[in-house]
Every structure is written in C-alpha cells, then in structure tokens.
Amino acid sequence: MGTAQTPSEDRRRRVHETVMAFVAGGDGDTAKLRALMTDDVRLHDFMGMGAALVGSDAVLEEFFGPLAEAIPDARFEVADVLVSDGGAVVRGEFSGTFTREYYGLPPTGRRVRWTAHDIYRTRGGRICEIWLGNDTLQVARELGAVPRDVQPWTAAETAAETAAETAAETAAETAAETDGGGETAGSAGR
Incomplete structure (x- = not known):
C-alpha cells in the first residue's frame, strides 16, 4: 500500500508535470502548448530588451x-528542476541547427547550444508567468550575431575609441574650415 500524498506534494507533482510538458514543447503540438498556459500568460524580458509578451497567442x-x-530540430535537455507549490525553476541546455532566419539574423546552418535557467510560475495548474534566463551573449554568439572571439568589454572599448577618433576628426575638419577664411554655417552676419 502506497503512502498518500499531502496536498502540497500533489500540487508540486502537478506543477512538475505541467512545466515538463511545456519544456518538452508540447511534443510539437501548438494546441498542447496553449493548453499549458493561461490566456494571460506573461513572458518577461522577451529578447533581453525589457519588454514582455502577454497572452498565449x-x-x-x-x-x-x-x-x-x-531551429526546427530544437531540443531542451533538462539538467535540474526545482519545484514549489506555485512554480518551478528549470536548468538545461538548448540545442539545434540554425537553418532559417531568426529576427533578422541569417541562418548559419551550424548547430547551436546554450544553457538556460528558466523560471515558471503557475496558477490553476497552468503556466502564468515565464522568465527565460538565457545567456544573451552566448545566444548571440551561437546565432552568429556576435563573433565568438569578441569580448563585450573589448567591443565597448573599441566603440569608445572609434567615437573619440571620429569626434577628433570632426573637430579638426571644422577648425580647418573656420580657419580657412570661409564662413561656416551659422556664422554669416556676425
């Protein structure tokens, strides 16, 4: 004879089942995915830009x-799951082959992979909030948006140096035009 689950254990089991079905992508069935989410589900910080997507559609x-x-052959392999009565945290690895354009990025045809730490909150047995914790820099590198060997702080330094050089060149050109005896825009009549 088995041990009866407490109400809290039962809720955690249901949360686990819901989140794992969602992480599995509803087995490719959009209707299954939709059924796992509330109509007003909120996907926070979509694309790392602070915006949220609201609604299952x-x-x-x-x-x-x-x-x-x-990435039609996308897979998410779960490494860890922490479950509470009202949600779950999932750590795993996303992988697949980048074969078609994604938000303006041309496909590379390469296998991509990155680690994700996603948080799901549930309400009434369905997912109502999602926070996708992807390493945005790693995702950008994998999709070919950022070279693999470029460090963000190096890119920032290079951009700052380029901006300073451009400002110095512009100032020199302006000074040369003014010193050359000609009138510059806005100086006429002064």
Missing part, C-alpha cells in the same frame, strides 16, 4: 513560432 506567435521555424 503572443507567446506562441512571437516566441515559439519563430524559434521553431529557425
């Missing part, structure tokens, strides 16, 4: 749809 059409098209 928006999450499916603006996140899952384009991702599934760009």
Whole structure:
C-alpha cells in the first residue's frame, strides 16, 4: 500500500508535470502548448530588451513560432528542476541547427547550444508567468550575431575609441574650415 500524498506534494507533482510538458514543447503540438498556459500568460524580458509578451497567442506567435521555424530540430535537455507549490525553476541546455532566419539574423546552418535557467510560475495548474534566463551573449554568439572571439568589454572599448577618433576628426575638419577664411554655417552676419 502506497503512502498518500499531502496536498502540497500533489500540487508540486502537478506543477512538475505541467512545466515538463511545456519544456518538452508540447511534443510539437501548438494546441498542447496553449493548453499549458493561461490566456494571460506573461513572458518577461522577451529578447533581453525589457519588454514582455502577454497572452498565449503572443507567446506562441512571437516566441515559439519563430524559434521553431529557425531551429526546427530544437531540443531542451533538462539538467535540474526545482519545484514549489506555485512554480518551478528549470536548468538545461538548448540545442539545434540554425537553418532559417531568426529576427533578422541569417541562418548559419551550424548547430547551436546554450544553457538556460528558466523560471515558471503557475496558477490553476497552468503556466502564468515565464522568465527565460538565457545567456544573451552566448545566444548571440551561437546565432552568429556576435563573433565568438569578441569580448563585450573589448567591443565597448573599441566603440569608445572609434567615437573619440571620429569626434577628433570632426573637430579638426571644422577648425580647418573656420580657419580657412570661409564662413561656416551659422556664422554669416556676425
């Protein structure tokens, strides 16, 4: 005879089942994914830009749809799951082949992979909030948006140096035009 689950254990089991079905991508079935989310689900900080997608249609059409098209063999291998009565944290590795354009990025045809730490909150047995904790720099590198060997702080230094050089050149050109005896824009009549 088995041991009866407490209400809290039962809720955690249901949360685990819901989140794992969602992470599995509803087995490729959009209707299954939609059924796992509340109508007002909120995907926070979409694309790392602070914006949120609100509603199951928006999450499916603006996140899952384009991702599934760009990386049709996408897989998420779960490494760890921490479950509470109201949600779960999932750590795992996303992988697949980048074969079609994704938000303006041309496909590379390469296998891509990155680690994710995602947080899911549930309500009434369905997912109501999602925070995707991807390493944005690693994702950008894997998709070919940022060279693999460029460090962000190096890129920032290079951009600052370029801006300083451009400002110095512009100042020198302006000074040469003014010293050359000609009038500069806005100096007429002074």
